[in-house]
Amino acid sequence: MTATARKTTIVVVGGGHRGFGYAGYTLRHPEEGQVVAVCELRDDRRQEFAKTYGVPAEGCFRDWRELVALPKLADAAFICTVEDQHRDAAIALADKGYHILLEKPMAPTAQACRDIVAATRRNGVILAVCHVLRYVDYIRRMKTMLDSGLIGRIRHIAATELVGPWHFTHSFVRGNFRNEAQASSFLLAKCCHDMDLLAWLVPSPCARVSSFGRLSHFKRECQPAGAADRCTACPARIESACPYSALKIYLRDRLERLKLWPVSMVTADATPAGVARALEEGPYGRCVYACDNDVADHQVVNLEFEDGTTAGFITTAFAVGSRDYFVMGDKGSLRLNDDGLHHYDFRTGKNVAMPLHTGDTSTSLTGHGGGDDGLIRDFLAALRSGDKAFVTTGPEASLASHLIVFAAEKARRNGTVETVSRCEA
Numbered sequence: 447m448t449a450t451a452r453k454t455t456i457v458v459v460g461g462g463h464r465g466f467g468y469a470g471y472t473l474r475h476p477e478e479g480q481v482v483a484v485c486e487l488r489d490d491r492r493q494e495f496a497k498t499y500g501v502p503a504e505g506c507f508r509d510w511r512e513l514v515a516l517p518k519l520a521d522a523a524f525i526c527t528v529e530d531q532h533r534d535a536a537i538a539l540a541d542k543g544y545h546i547l548l549e550k551p552m553a554p555t556a557q558a559c560r561d562i563v564a565a566t567r568r569n570g571v572i573l574a575v576c577h578v579l580r581y582v583d584y585i586r587r588m589k590t591m592l593d594s595g596l597i598g599r600i601r602h603i604a605a606t607e608l609v610g611p612w613h614f615t616h617s618f619v620r621g622n623f624r625n626e627a628q629a630s631s632f633l634l635a636k637c638c639h640d641m642d643l644l645a646w647l648v649p650s651p652c653a654r655v656s657s658f659g660r661l662s663h664f665k666r667e668c669q670p671a672g673a674a675d676r677c678t679a680c681p682a683r684i685e686s687a688c689p690y691s692a693l694k695i696y697l698r699d700r701l702e703r704l705k706l707w708p709v710s711m712v713t714a715d716a717t718p719a720g721v722a723r724a725l726e727e728g729p730y731g732r733c734v735y736a737c738d739n740d741v742a743d744h745q746v747v748n749l750e751f752e753d754g755t756t757a758g759f760i761t762t763a764f765a766v767g768s769r770d771y772f773v774m775g776d777k778g779s780l781r782l783n784d785d786g787l788h789h790y791d792f793r794t795g796k797n798v799a800m801p802l803h804t805g806d807t808s809t810s811l812t813g814h815g816g817g818d819d820g821l822i823r824d825f826l827a828a829l830r831s832g833d834k835a836f837v838t839t840g841p842e843a844s845l846a847s848h849l850i851v852f853a854a855e856k857a858r859r860n861g862t863v864e865t866v867s868r869c870e871a
C-alpha cells in the first residue's frame with residue numbers, strides 16, 4: 447500500500463516516555479509529520495519536549511483541556527497520558543475533529559472504551575490504538591503465513607509474556623502501573639497487547655475466558671527480616687542479596703545507561719549522584735515489599751474462540767525471556783520467539799527456522815521490534831491517503847480485544863468462566 451505525500455501536523459498530549467518516543471518518528475521522517483503542539487503537565491518535560499521537537503511557545507500547553515478550548519490546530523492528536531485520562535481526552539479531541547492515535551490501554555473500563563469508539567465514529571475521525579505488536583514486521587509475516595494456511599486451521603495457541611523481575615518491579619511494584627485504582631489491572635496494563643495479538647491471529651471471535659492469578663510475592667509478609675522500607679537505608683547484607691534492590695537495578699546494573707529507560711523514569715538528573723538522590727527520596731527507591739502495589743504478579747488466561755480454537759496465556763514477573771507464541775495447526779505449527787520463526791510441517795517432518803530480521807532497531811519482541819515506528823508510519827499513511835486500512839488497530843478491533851481483557855479480569859476475580867461481550871459500541 448502506498449500513500450500520497452502530505453505532511454501531517456500533530457499535537458502530542460502527554461509528553462512523557464511514550465509521547466516523547468512516538469514524536470521521534472517525525473525527526474526521522476520530517477516529510478511525513480511535524481509536531482506543532484504539546485500538552486504536558488510537568489514543566490521540565492514540556493520544555494524538554496518543545497526543545498527537542500521545535501514546538502513554538504504558542505504550541506505549548508499544560509493540560510489538554512487548554513488545547514480543546516481553542517480551535518483545532520493540527521490534523522492529529524497522539525494521546526499518550528496514562529489511561530485514566532484517555533476517555534475524556536479522546537472524546538474532546540475527536541469532537542474537535544482531530545484524528546487520534548491513542549495509547550493502550552484505551553481506557554480502564556469497557557464503557558469508557560465504547561464511549562471512545564462512539565466519539566470517533568460520530569466524528570468520522572481515524573482512531574489507531576497503540577497495539578504496536580501488530581506493526582512489527584516479523585509478526586506481520588507470521589500473520590500472513592497463518593492466513594495463507596501454512597499450518598492448516600489453527601487449533602491452539604500457547605503464548606507467554608515473561609515480564610521479568612526488574613521490568614516488573616519497575617513498572618508494576620514501584621512505578622506508574624502498580625496500583626489498580628490509580629492505573630489498571632496488570633493484564634490490562636501489560637497484556638492487552640497479548641489479548642489483542644491472540645484475537646488478531648485467530649480468525650474467529652473470542653467467545654469465553656477463564657483466568658487465575660494474584661499478587662503473591664511483592665507484599666509485606668515476603669520482606670526479609672531486618673530489611674528497611676527504602677533500599678538506600680537497607681542493611682548492606684540484605685540489600686546486596688536482594689534481586690529486586692533499586693541500587694542494583696538502577697545503579698549497579700545500568701551505570702552506562704543512566705539516560706535511558708527505565709532509569710530516565712527515575713530522574714532527569716542522569717548522573718550516579720542524581721540517581722542515588724532520587725532513590726533516597728522518590729518512589730523508585732522503595733523496598734519492593736513496602737510499596738502501595740496491588741496488581742497481580744503472575745497470571746494465566748484461557749481463551750476459547752467461537753470456531754473451537756483455544757489459547758493458553760501465561761504472564762509472570764518470575765521469569766526472564768521474551769514473548770513466545772506457539773501456534774498449533776492441523777497441518778503443522780509455527781512458533782515465534784526471540785530465536786526466530788519456526789515452521790514445522792507435519793507432512794514432510796521438516797522444521798524450517800526463519801530469522802526475524804528486524805532491521806536496525808531490535809531483534810527482540812520485548813523491545814517492540816520496530817512496532818512503534820511501524821504504527822506511526824501506518825497511522826500517518828492512513829491520514830494522508832484517507833485509507834483506514836493502513837490501521838489494523840482501529841476502533842472495532844481494539845474494542846474487541848479490550849473486551850477480552852475485561853472478561854478475563856472478571857473471571858479471575860470471581861472464579862468464573864466469562865462470556866466475552868460483542869464489540870458493538
Ligand SMILES: NC(=O)c1ccc[n+]([C@@H]2O[C@H](COP(=O)([O-])OP(=O)(O)OC[C@H]3O[C@@H](n4cnc5c(N)ncnc54)[C@H](O)[C@@H]3O)[C@@H](O)[C@H]2O)c1
Pocket residue numbers: 459460461462463464465485486487488491508509510511526527528529531549550551576577578622635814
Ligand atoms: N504501546 C505500548 O507498548 C506501551 C508501552 C508502555 C506504556 N504504554 C502506555 O502509555 C501510556 C503512557 O505511559 P508513559 O510510560 O509514557 O507515562 P508517563 O508518565 O511517562 O507519561 C505520561 C505523561 O502524561 C502527562 N499528563 C498526565 N495528565 C495530563 C494532562 N491532563 N494533560 C497533559 N499531560 C498530562 C504526565 O505529566 C506524563 O508526563 C500508559 O497508558 C501506558 O500504559 C504503552
